[in-house]
Structures are given as C-alpha cells and as structure tokens.
Amino acid sequence: MSATPRPTAAAEPAGAALPVAPGGATARAAWRAARAHRGLLVTSLLTAVVASIGTTATPVLLGRVVDAVAALREDGGAFGSTGLVALFSAIGAAVLVTAVFTGLSLRQVERLGAVVAADLREGCVERAVRMEAGRFERAGAGDVTTRVTEDIELFTLSVPLLAHVVTSLITVVVALAGFVTLDWRLGLAFLVVGPVYALGLRYYLPKAGPLYGAERARSSERSRVLLESIHGRRTVHAYRMAPVQSARVEETSAAALLAGIRAQRLAMRFGLTMNIAEGVGLSGVLACGFLLVRGDLASVGDVTAAALLFHRLFGPLGMLLMSIDQVQRAAAALARIVGIATLPVPPVRAGGATPDAVAVRVRGLRHAYSPGHDVLHDVDLDIPAGTSLAVVGESGAGKTTLAAIVAGVLPPVAGTVELVPVAGAAGGDGAPIAVVGLDPDHLRDVVTMVSQESHVFAGTLRADLLLARPAAQDAQLVEVLERIGAAGWVRALPSGLDTVVGASGHPLTAAQEQHLALVRVALRDAPLVVLDEATAEANSSGSRELERAAARLLRGRTALVVAHRLTQARACDRIAVMHEGVVVELGDHDTLVTAGGLYSRLWAAWSADGAGAR
Ligand SMILES: Nc1ncnc2c1ncn2[C@@H]1O[C@H](COP(=O)(O)OP(=O)(O)OP(=O)(O)O)[C@@H](O)[C@H]1O
Secondary structure (H helix, E strand, O other), rough: OOOOOOOHHHHHOOOOOOOOOOHHHHHHHHHHHHHHHHHHHHHHHHHHHHHHHHHHHHHHHHHOOOOOOOHHHHOOOOHHHHHHHHOOOHHHHHHHHHHHHHHHHHHHHHHHHHHHHHHHHHHHHHHHHHHOHHHHHHHHHHHHHHHHHHHHHHHOOHHHHHHHHHHHHHHHHHHHHHHHOOOHHHHHHHHOOOHHHHHHHHHHHHHHHHHHHHHHHHHHHHHHHHHHHHHHHHHHHHHHOOHHHHHHHHHHHHHHHHHHHHEEEEEEEEHHHHHHHHHHHHHHHHHHHHHHOOOOOOOOHHHHHHHHHHHHHHHHHHHHHOOOOHHHHHHHHHHHHHHHHOOOOOOEEEOOOOOOEEEEEEEEEEEEEOOOOEEEEEEEEEOOOOOOEEEEOOOOOHHHHHHHOOOOOOOEEEEEEEEEEEEOOOOOOOEEEOOOEOOHHOOOOEEEEEHHHHHHHHHHHHHHHOOOOOOOOOOHHHHHHHHHOOOOHOOOOOHHHEEEEEEEOOOHHHHHHHHHHHHHHHHHHOEEEEEEOOOOOHHHHHHHHHHHHHHHHOOOOOEEEEEOOOHHHOOOOOOEEEEOOOEEEEEEEHHHHOOHHHHHHHHHHHHHHHHHHO
C-alpha cells in the first residue's frame, strides 16, 4: 500500500461518510438498549417513584405539623399530642423511605445506564471493526477513533449524571402533583418560575446544541489531524511538511479550545437565569400564600408545605437544568455512537467448511472509488492452486485495490472473485466460494491478508501469535517460527515467547513486526494468502530477511503478492503487470524480461538502481 496521500480521499470532507443519528433515532436506540434489561428498567423506575413520593411527603407532613402547632395555640390542642406523634412518626418514615429508595434508585438507574452504555459501546466497536474498508478510509481514521474512544468515554462518564437526571425528573413530576394536592393556587404561583426558565431555555437551547456539536466536531477534527500527522510521519518528513502539519495541529487545537470556551460561557449565563428563577419562584409562592392565608383560603401549614416543597425542588430542578448542557454533550456523543452502531450491515452469505487448497478465479473485476472514475477495468486473472502471483506496476496502477478485492475486504463495483477448491482437496464441499459478500468469520478462514502496516498487539509475543491460532501449543509456535525464519531473533528476546511486546512493551523493529505478521499468516494456514507489500517496511537487510520469510511462507501456497521490490516478484511463480487498472502483461519473470515490455523496463530500472545490493 502506498504511503503517498490519496487525492480523492483527502478531498472528501472528514467524517462525510459516517452518519450521526438524528435525535429520534438516538432516543429510540437508547430506549431499545434499556428495554433489553427489562427487570433493571422496571426496578429503576419503581424505586425512583417511591423515593420521589418520600421526598414530596416530608414537606407536606411538615406543613401539617405547622397547622397542628397553630391549632394547639388557638383551640387548646384539639389535635392532641397523639396526632403530633403520628405526624412526626410519618415524617421519620418518609425520611427513611426517601433515604433508602434514593440510594436504591440511583444505584439501579446507574447500573441500567452502565449496561446500556456497555451494549451501545460494544455495538459501536463491533460495527467500527467490521466497517467496510472503503467507508473507513473515506471517513478518516480520526473520526472513527474519536467515536469509539472519546465519544464512548464521554457517554459512559455521563452515566452517573444521567442517573441523577432521570431520578430528578421523576421527583419534579411527583412534587408537582404534591403542589396540586396542597392548593392549586399555590401550584399556579409556583408556575411563575416557568416563564423565567422558559426564557432562559429559549436563549440557551438553540445555541447549546450547535455549540456542543461544534465542540465535538472540532475535537474530532483535531484527533484526525493529529492521527494523520503521526501515521503519515514518513510522508510528512519526506515532503518536509512538518511546519505545515504543525500549523494545522495548532489551528485545529485552537478551534477546539475556542469551541469549548464558547460552550462554557453559554452554560454560565444559563446558570444565572436559574438563580433568578428560584428567587422569583419562592417569592411567588410566599406572596400567593400570604394572600390565601389572609383570605382564609389556605392554612399557614399549606403555605409552609408549599414553600418547603419548592425549596426541595431547587435541587432536582437545578440538577435538571444545569445538566442540560452535559446531557446535550452526552446526547451529541450518543448520536455519533449510534450513527456507527446502526450502520447497515452489508448482507453476508454464510460460508461452509474450508477447503485445504484453492485456485483463484477473478472475472470482470471493475472498481471505482468515485462514480465514473474506474481504477480497475474488467480484470480477469487465474491463480492456480499452490502457486503465487506477483502484481507489479507503477504507483496508482490499482495493485492494492485488486489485492483488497481478492482478499474480500473491499467490495468491487462489478465482477467476481471465486476460490475454486482443488479436486480431491480435503475440507469444503467442492463448490467454488465467492469471496465478495462472504460472512467475515468464514472469510478469515479462507483468506489471510497482510499489508505493509502490520500491528503488534500489547501483550506477550505468545499471545500475539495465538491470535492467529488460539489452540496452538508452544511446540507448534516454535515450529512455525523456525519455518518462517523468525525463531533466532525471538529466542534472543529477553524472555523469548513470554516477552511483552506492543505499546509500552519490548520494542520491535519494523522488520520484526512484519516478520511476526508473516508468522501469524503461516499459523493461520488459510488456503489463500494476500500480501500487500508486506516486505517493504524495512531497511535493505531487513527487506531481504523478510523476502526470504515470505518465500518460505508462500512455498506451495496459493498467493497474490503486491510487490514493489521486484526481487520478490521474481521469486513468485508468475507476475501480472498492471497499468492504469488493466493487467497488461502476465507471465514468469524470465518470459517477461525477454518480452521487452513494461516489466522488462521496470526490471531494467530496478536493476540499474542497484537491486543486487538490496
Ligand atoms: N480510498 C481511496 N479513495 C479514492 N481513491 C483511491 C483510494 N485508494 C486508491 N485510490 C485511487 O485508486 C487508484 C489505484 O490505487 P491503488 O492504491 O490500488 O494503486 P497501487 O497500484 O496500489 O498504488 P501504490 O503502489 O501507490 O500503492 C489510484 O488512482 C488511487 O489514487
């Protein structure tokens, strides 16, 4: 695969290919995920309702105490001390119920939130991993990475807050009902806060969504540019793009920071509106209460209860309104997660058993990354079972595209790729296997692809190799390491197979990482192997070592090899020469060199360039 930037891909706006779910779809996805845990959902709601009833009952009962004390003074205690004891007992019970059920409901709602977040996270990561390669490239790794890391983290961290929001919402609804049971006019007085809140929300909400959306988008953009700079560091150095790239990082970071400050400033202004609303609301309730008591329409106890209830509501109301911004942020993150989690899964055909040996039959293959710009034109190819075919050609000729389609990771615009089992081969039912649209699990059994960018996962070297064949014993690992020529340097590692490699582990050279990728292919032992410049990422001695490893791996195996290094092409049974999406020459090395066509010119240039030394 080329390290040069792809013009078409770069011209597309980042993230264009990945959808963000609309509000309704996001809410439905969250609700579906919650409903999947019905028991937890029901207990969460029930405990929250009981806790809210307890919260509302306490001020109402305290109002009754005020009335009882007033009556004690006025009519000499008709209500009696027994009544007071009963009231205080009821208050005690209400306080206890509130305390116990608030704790319970928060725990239940948080647990529900955590499992819902986990389900959505798994759905998102699974879909991201299985995403069609072309879509992934168009979207840019940065956008996908931000969604499966930052967005998921933001949403997961918001779960405790969301639990408080849900319980606060239930408390507000139950408390409003409590107001109405006291005196509907007190309920109305309370509602004077409505216009103040409404004005505040009217100012805040239309600005908040776009501001938080912009904040997420800027942060996504910053990740994209950072990732691009890190992954494309060789290109950046080669083209002396460091100052340009640094300026882009600076620019996107500044834009992300500015978007964050704007969002915070808005939240502070909104907080001020809330304080005003609380003052206005309490004054409204007390003024209305004063008039009602003076007109003998309500008792002092009712007004006290209403004022206390309103005071009780400050907390949940404030929590609801102040967290609108964070809820919006969580919702924006969730919309992006759901956007990936609900990506349509391309239909797959279930695969059968895996044959031991296959030939490859490619017919009428066409591909275009953008409509009307074909990069492969009706390619026909055959790779007989147990032989290797090298694909060579100038940069942009279509080699990687062909390899990706044959490996089943890129669906073509037209044409077929079939794996034809060898007559009498063990495994399989003898029927050709069409690669395009094959179930990914079965695809992994029949084709293994290695590109230039191989990855070593964090963990022991043994664990890294076992990814390819989980049941393999050490003896088998060592046998394959010997066969592929990696046993020497693996033995020389500080703890051999137990050496921890990958991020923050024992550093491996680029050639060693590629070597391990080839060992994993051998362990996987799929009937078809596709190598896309899998030996290119190394210095010259490393490349020779890798070429020898690849030659050992490919012996007797059906393989398609994209080769920049023509010595590797020479080692293959046949060579297909590509030019502008067409196979223009096909044959073995000697035939093509003597034919005097494009390959012979490429070979001459390669040889003149000191190929012998490489
Ligand atoms: N993801 C993509 N989006 C748009 N165009 C692409 C994409 N990948 C490749 N192309 C274009 O398709 C054509 C074939 O590219 P491809 O990578 O298959 O060629 P190649 O022969 O492997 O080149 P190289 O040796 O440089 O890797 C080129 O014009 C390239 O710019």
